[in-house]
Amino acid sequence: MTEMQETQPPVTRAVGLVPHRDRPIAHALAQQLTAGLVENGVEVRVPAALAPAAGLDAYAVDPEHFAPGLDLVISLGGDGTMLSAVQLVYPAPVPLMGVNVGILGYLSELEPDELEPWLPRLLAGEFEVSERMMLAIDVESAGSVRGSWYALNEAVIDKLRSGHLIYLDVSINGSAFTSYAADGLIVATPTGSTAYSFSAGGPIVSPDLRCIVLTPISPHMLFDRSLVLSEHEEVSFVVSNGRNVALTIDGRELGELCSGDQVRCRVAKEPLRLVSVRPRDFHQILKTKFSLPDR
Numbered sequence: 001m002t003e004m005q006e007t008q009p010p011v012t013r014a015v016g017l018v019p020h021r022d023r024p025i026a027h028a029l030a031q032q033l034t035a036g037l038v039e040n041g042v043e044v045r046v047p048a049a050l051a052p053a054a055g056l057d058a059y060a061v062d063p064e065h066f067a068p069g070l071d072l073v074i075s076l077g078g079d080g081t082m083l084s085a086v087q088l089v090y091p092a093p094v095p096l097m098g099v100n101v102g103i104l105g106y107l108s109e110l111e112p113d114e115l116e117p118w119l120p121r122l123l124a125g126e127f128e129v130s131e132r133m134m135l136a137i138d139v140e141s142a143g144s145v146r147g148s149w150y151a152l153n154e155a156v157i158d159k160l161r162s163g164h165l166i167y168l169d170v171s172i173n174g175s176a177f178t179s180y181a182a183d184g185l186i187v188a189t190p191t192g193s194t195a196y197s198f199s200a201g202g203p204i205v206s207p208d209l210r211c212i213v214l215t216p217i218s219p220h221m222l223f224d225r226s227l228v229l230s231e232h233e234e235v236s237f238v239v240s241n242g243r244n245v246a247l248t249i250d251g252r253e254l255g256e257l258c259s260g261d262q263v264r265c266r267v268a269k270e271p272l273r274l275v276s277v278r279p280r281d282f283h284q285i286l287k288t289k290f291s292l293p294d295r
Contacts, residue, residue, distance in 0.1 A: 011125035012071045014043040016094070018085040019054045020077030026101045027054040029076050029112055034059065036119055045070065047088060067092040072122065072275070078102015079195075083250040086152045090272055095129045097122075097275035106194060106289050109275055118277060130280070131271035132191050133210045133231070137249065141261040145247050145254045152272055153192030155265060156248040157237060158184035158217070160256065165220055167241035173233055179240065184217035187235065187265045194286070202226040206282055210267060236264040 015037055020026035034044050034056060044059045051060035067073070067089050075085040075098045082098045089096055099115055100108035110118060121127065135151040149155070159166045168180045188197035193205040193213050202215035203226055210231035216224060229235060239245055242259045257263070286292070 012042060012123045014045070014070045014072075016045045016047075016066055016070045016073040016088070017054075017056070017059075018047060018073060018075045018077070018081060018088060019050055020081045020101055021050055021053060023077065023101055025112065026076040026081075029099065029101065029115065030054045030056060033074065033076075033115065033119070036116070037123075040123055042123065063088060067094055070094045071125075072097065074099060075108075076101050078105055079107050080251060082107045083152060083252075086250065086272060087150075087252070090134060090150055090152075091268075091270045093270070093273060095127070095273045095275045097127075097277075106285070107191075107274075109277055121277070122275075128276040129273045130276050132207055132274055133189050134268035134270065134272050135187065135189050135192075135212070136266050136268035137187075138264045139247065139257070139261070140264075141257055143255060143258065143261070145257060145261075149249050149254070150268055151192070151249045152189065153195045153250050154186050154188040154197060155263070156184055156186050156196060156217075156246075157239075157257070157263065158246045158248060160244055160246055164243060166239070166243060166245045168237040168245075169240050170214075171236045171238075172229065174236075177235075178223060180216055180219065180237075181221050182216040182219040184245075185237065186213075186215045186217060188213040188215065194289075197226070203228065204286065208282070212265065212267065231267045234264060234266040236262060238262050 017030050019030040037044050045061045046056045046059045048060040048062055051057050073089050073096045075082045098108035099110045137149040137155050139145050165181050170177045186197045190205040190207045190209050197215045200215050200217050212229040214227040239257050239259050239261045244256045244258050247254045247257055
């Protein structure tokens with residue numbers, strides 16, 4: 001009688017899926033991926049708010065029970081879906097990978113047709129994990145925005161109505177710096193330097209660096225340049241002039257801030273962990289995504 005070999009269980013035992021809320025291709029990929037994972041004995045979790053649209057109600061879990069114990073989270077969408085997945089995962093030390101079912105997919109690691117060939121290696125844990133700096137935001141307010149928040153890309157303090165400037169008293173490391181009069185103010189990470197901050201004229205920063213980029217939106221003042229702060233510095237803003245402003249973190253509007261409310265931004269202690277399945281050259285990715293010519 002031939003002795004049967006014992007098969008080793010997969011390294012990856014629990015996977016979270018975050019499909020785009022509205023895109024059918026993301027739903028189809030999520031269903032296909034779920035079938036493959038379950039077949040390999042892997043636990044699958046899908047955020048309860050996203051599971052019904054993808055037809056994966058049987059795998060739905062509440063947000064607070066989503067990340068604990070996961071070995072991997074796969075985002076199926078564009079950069080917006082990735083940012084939503086970050087909010088579900090962080091600060092748990094769970095690696096996050098993006099599959100590009102969007103337009104730009106700057107944060108994504110794989111294209112949809114690459115997912116099936118890569119699945120066995122993902123289950124075997126054959127991937128690298130790179131770290132991205134996160135931004136920690138503390139808000140002092142009497143409103144609903146009060147509390148602590150985290151951002152992979154940026155925090156934005158923005159005007160509520162067109163034609164009205166916002167006024168912010170800015171301090172760095174506890175010392176008054178200046179007052180900004182602008183349409184808004186962006187506090188970006190190196191990862192977020194290629195997003196909203198870039199469109200507002202801010203610099204592109206390598207994700208290998210740890211720093212904070214402060215970029216005004218349409219400033220009405222002589223000092224109209226971006227400011228790059230070190231990872232050890234803290235920047236804070238106090239809303240002034242009696243006009244309410246909006247606070248948005250990674251594209252998600254949290255609510256309004258009133259005159260006297262304070263926002264403090266610093267580098268978060270824990271990084272976000274992103275999956276890398278191949279060597280990533282930031283400058284070549286930048287060249288490809290922005291369609292830069294060789295000459």
